[in-house]
Amino acid sequence: MVDRTATEETDAAVRAVVGERLTLEAFDQLAGRLSGHSFVKLVVDRPAGRIHFLSQEAYGFHAYYIAEEILHIGRDELEANVDAFNQRFYHDPDRDLYLGLLALHTRVDAETGTEKRFFSLETVEVDTMTAEMLRWFHRFVREHVDPALPLLFKPATHLQEQYLAEIPAAEVPRISAHELFSDAPFVALQPGVAEGRLRAFRDARDYDRAEPLEWYDIIAMERVPDDIPRLAGIINARHTTPLSHTNVLAAGWQIPNAIQLDVLDRIADEGLDGKWVRYEVTPDAEQIGLTVVDAPAEVDRRPAWVAQRVLMESPEVLSNPIVSLAELRTSDRYRYGTKAANLGELQHLLAHRSDRLLGFYQVPRPPRDNLLPYLEKLLGAPDLLPAAHRLLNDTLYVPRGIALPFSLQREFLESSPRIQQTIGKLKMALELDAHEVDALALELQRAIRATRMPEPMRRRIDGAIVGHLGGVGSFVVRSSSNAEDLAGFSAAGIYESVNQVTTADQVVRSVTDVWASLLSPRSVRLRQQAGISLDDAYMGVVIQEEVAASMGGVLVTTNPLRRADFRNVYVNLSEKSVGDIVSGTAAPMQYLFNTVEGGGRTLSLGDADRDLGGADRDLLGRLAVAGRLLQAHFSPDYTFAEPVDIEWVSDGDRVAVVQLRPYAS
Numbered sequence: 230m231v232d233r234t235a236t237e238e239t240d241a242a243v244r245a246v247v248g249e250r251l252t253l254e255a256f257d258q259l260a261g262r263l264s265g266h267s268f269v270k271l272v273v274d275r276p277a278g279r280i281h282f283l284s285q286e287a288y289g290f291h292a293y294y295i296a297e298e299i300l301h302i303g304r305d306e307l308e309a310n311v312d313a314f315n316q317r318f319y320h321d322p323d324r325d326l327y328l329g330l331l332a333l334h335t336r337v338d339a340e341t342g343t344e345k346r347f348f349s350l351e352t353v354e355v356d357t358m359t360a361e362m363l364r365w366f367h368r369f370v371r372e373h374v375d376p377a378l379p380l381l382f383k384p385a386t387h388l389q390e391q392y393l394a395e396i397p398a399a400e401v402p403r404i405s406a407h408e409l410f411s412d413a414p415f416v417a418l419q420p421g422v423a424e425g426r427l428r429a430f431r432d433a434r435d436y437d438r439a440e441p442l443e444w445y446d447i448i449a450m451e452r453v454p455d456d457i458p459r460l461a462g463i464i465n466a467r468h469t470t471p472l473s474h475t476n477v478l479a480a481g482w483q484i485p486n487a488i489q490l491d492v493l494d495r496i497a498d499e500g501l502d503g504k505w506v507r508y509e510v511t512p513d514a515e516q517i518g519l520t521v522v523d524a525p526a527e528v529d530r531r532p533a534w535v536a537q538r539v540l541m542e543s544p545e546v547l548s549n550p551i552v553s554l555a556e557l558r559t560s561d562r563y564r565y566g567t568k569a570a571n572l573g574e575l576q577h578l579l580a581h582r583s584d585r586l587l588g589f590y591q592v593p594r595p596p597r598d599n600l601l602p603y604l605e606k607l608l609g610a611p612d613l614l615p616a617a618h619r620l621l622n623d624t625l626y627v628p629r630g631i632a633l634p635f636s637l638q639r640e641f642l643e644s645s646p647r648i649q650q651t652i653g654k655l656k657m658a659l660e661l662d663a664h665e666v667d668a669l670a671l672e673l674q675r676a677i678r679a680t681r682m683p684e685p686m687r688r689r690i691d692g693a694i695v696g697h698l699g700g701v702g703s704f705v706v707r708s709s710s711n712a713e714d715l716a717g718f719s720a721a722g723i724y725e726s727v728n729q730v731t732t733a734d735q736v737v738r739s740v741t742d743v744w745a746s747l748l749s750p751r752s753v754r755l756r757q758q759a760g761i762s763l764d765d766a767y768m769g770v771v772i773q774e775e776v777a778a779s780m781g782g783v784l785v786t787t788n789p790l791r792r793a794d795f796r797n798v799y800v801n802l803s804e805k806s807v808g809d810i811v812s813g814t815a816a817p818m819q820y821l822f823n824t825v826e827g828g829g830r831t832l833s834l835g836d837a838d839r840d841l842g843g844a845d846r847d848l849l850g851r852l853a854v855a856g857r858l859l860q861a862h863f864s865p866d867y868t869f870a871e872p873v874d875i876e877w878v879s880d881g882d883r884v885a886v887v888q889l890r891p892y893a894s
Contacts, residue, residue: 245294246282251374256333261285262513265415268332273369274299276325280373291328291353292318299326308596319356327366328353331374332383336412348374349404351383354796355826360392367401383409386828387846407833407840410819411468414490416790417512418471421485423447424522425461429493429502444532444758447508449492455722456751459534459758460484462508464517466493468833470817471789472801472874474722480789481719481893482534485510489517512791531662538760539718544711544767549634551693554771555580557632559863566709566769569632571863571889576627578862586617588861588869594795603825607854617858624851628885629701630773631693632709637686638744638768645680648673655753656763666757667750677745682737690740691733694772701774704730705887706739708746709769718759719893723752724768728775736772743770776885780804780845781878784852785892786860788821797821798853804837820846822853829853845881852877852884859889 243258251269259282260267270283270291281294288294292314296307307314318328332349350370352358358366363382371380381404384390393403429449430436436454447462453475457463463479463486470476479486487510489495496502501519509518542563549564557565557573565573590600601613610616642648655669698704706727713720725746727739746752747768756766782802788794801817816835823829829850831840841849852875861869876888 273327347379349383416488419486477721568709628774633770635767670750703775707771712766714890778878787872824857
C-alpha cells in the first residue's frame with residue numbers, strides 16, 4: 230500500500246510505503262540526505278507483520294509517524310509523554326514496534342574498480358534491542374527491500390557490536406560505522422556560503438611554491454597546513470578530524486569547511502583552480518557546491534571582518550608572583566592567561582564543590598523538561614551533586630604545575646633595549662599596514678630568543694619549580710595567553726608549547742620560546758585582523774609535570790558534525806601523540822558518547838588497526854559525562870549550552886586534564 234497525500238500540484242507526494250517491498254524508485258521518492266548518503270526511516274509493526282517506510286520530508290521523526298498513523302494521537306500528547314513513549318519504542322523488551330534507518334551506499338571495489346551498491350540498516354543509538362531482536366529485525370527488513378542489493382546491519386553502539394559478535398556474519402552481514410565513515414565522499418564540517426578565488430594544491434610542495442594566500446581565497450588541499458592565514462573557505466580532499474587546528478580555526482572564523490574526497494580531480498576537470506567561485510556547504514547535500522561567479526573588478530585588501538573587533542579584558546601587567554596552579558581561579562585569566570586560570574579553577578573544583586555541575590541536565594532540552602533522571606541513571610545514585618563530584622574525582626586530575634604571570638613577560642621584554650626598539654618598529658609597521666610586518670616580527674622573535682634572561686628572573690622561576698614541582702623529571706611548558714579562546718578568536722595552534730623539558734636551562738629556553746610565539750608573523754597578523762592591539766596581547770606560561778600516558782586526545786562537549794545533537798560528546802584520541810590529532814598529521818580514532826542515555830559508538834579508527842578495548846572505552850564514557858558536568862561549571866551563562874574543549878592524556882586508570890577552554894562552535 231502506498232500512502233499519498235494530494236498537493237496543489239498535479240504530482241503527489243509520497244508520505245509512506247506500507248506493507249510492500251521497497252523499490253529503488255520508491256526509496257528515492259521517500260529519501261532524505263545526510264553526509265552525502267540517502268536514507269529512509271522505517272517502522273516495523275511486529276504483531277501486524279507490517280513494515281512502514283517513511284518520507285523524510287513528511288516525518289522528521291519516527292515518533293511523529295507512529296503518533297499519526299499507528300497510535301492515532303496528536304503530537305502534543307506524544308511530546309507531553311515523550312519519556313514514556315521512548316521507553317515503549319526503544320527499551321521495552323516486549324515492544325511491538327521496531328524503529329530503524331535504511332541507507333543506500335556506493336563503494337568502489339579495490340580490486341576491480343567497479344562500484345557496488347548496498348543498503349545499511351541501523352537502529353537509533355538509544356535502542357536496547359537484544360541480539361535476538363537484532364537478528365529478527367534484520368531478517369524481516371531483508372524480506373522487504375530490493376533483493377538485488379545486500380543489506381548490511383550497522384551497529385549503532387558498542388553494545389550492539391558485542392551482540393552482533395554472538396551472531397554468525399553469514400546470518401546477519403554487518404558493516405561498522407568506521408568503515409562507512411572512511412568511505413564517506415562528503416562530510417560537512419562547517420556549513421556556510423562564501424565567494425572567493427579557489428586555490429587548489431596537490432601537495433605541500435605546490436603550496437610552498439605558490440603565491441601567498443589572500444583573505445578572499447578558498448583553499449582545497451589534502452591536508453591544509455596549520456599556518457594558513459584567515460581565509461574565505463576550506464575544502465579538505467581527504468578525511469580529517471573536526472578538531473584539527475585548521476578545522477577549529479574554520480569553526481571560529483565561521484567559514485564554510487567540508488571534506489570532499491574527489492574535489493581535486495573535480496577542480497582539475499572543470500578548470501576551477503584560480504577561478505572565482507561560490508562555495509557552499511550544506512549538511513544534507515550530496516557534495517559541496519562550486520559555481521563559477523564573476524570576479525570583482527577590484528578586491529579590497531582589507532576584508533569586512535577586519536572591522537569586527539574581538540572583545541577582551543584589559544590585562545594586568547603590574548608585578549604578580551609565580552604561583553602554583555592550585556592557587557588560581559577563572560578570574561585570574563587577565564593576569565596569567567586562560568589556560569592557566571582554567572586549570573587552576575579545575576583543581577579548585579576537584580578539591581571543593583560546585584553548585585553549577587548539574588546545570589546542563591537541569592535545563593529543558595525540548596521535548597524533555599528534565600534530564601536529571603537520566604543523569605541519576607548514569608551516576609548510579611539519587612543524590613546527584615555528591616555523585617557528580619565522585620565521578621569527577623574518580624575520573625580526572627590536573628597534573629601539578631606553576632603559572633608565570635604576564636608581568637614576568639613584560640619585565641623580560643623591558644630588560645632589553647634591542648627588543649624595545651624592535652617592538653616600536655613593529656607597532657609602526659602595523660599602523661601603516663606595511664609589508665615589513667612579517668620581517669619585523671621574525672626579527673623580534675630572534676631578539677627574544679637571543680636575549681639572556683636576567684639572573685634574578687631565572688632564580689624566581691627555579692625557586693618556584695623547586696618549591697612546587699621538586700622531584701618531577703620531565704615538564705611541559707605551555708602557552709597561556711589572554712589573546713586566545715575569545716569569542717571570534719580561538720588562536721588554535723598559533724602559540725607554542727614545548728614537551729619533554731628536563732633541565733633548568735631547557736626550562737628557561739622553553740619559556741622564552743613560548744614568549745616569542747606571541748610575536749610570530751602569523752599570530753601578529755591574525756590578532757591585527759581581529760582588532761587585538763599588540764599592546765593588549767600578553768603571554769603567561771604554564772610549567773607542568775609531564776604525564777607518562779598510553780593514550781591521549783581531545784574531547785569536545787558537542788557533536789561538531791551535528792550541532793543540534795544535545796546528547797553526544799565527541800572524542801578524538803591517539804595512542805601515539807595528542808599533537809598528531811590537533812596538527813592533522815595523523816588520523817585519530819573518533820568516538821561519540823551519549824551523555825543522556827549512555828553508551829557510545831566508534832566513528833573512525835583513523836590510522837589505528839584495531840579499536841580500543843572495553844575498559845578504555847568505559848573510561849572514555851566516564852570522561853564524556855565528566856566533560857558535560859564541567860561544561861556546566863565553566864559556562865559563561867545560565868543556559869549551560871556553550872561546549873568546552875578538553876585536552877587530556879591517560880595511563881588507563883584516570884584522565885589527566887592538561888587543557889580546558891571554550892570550544893569554538
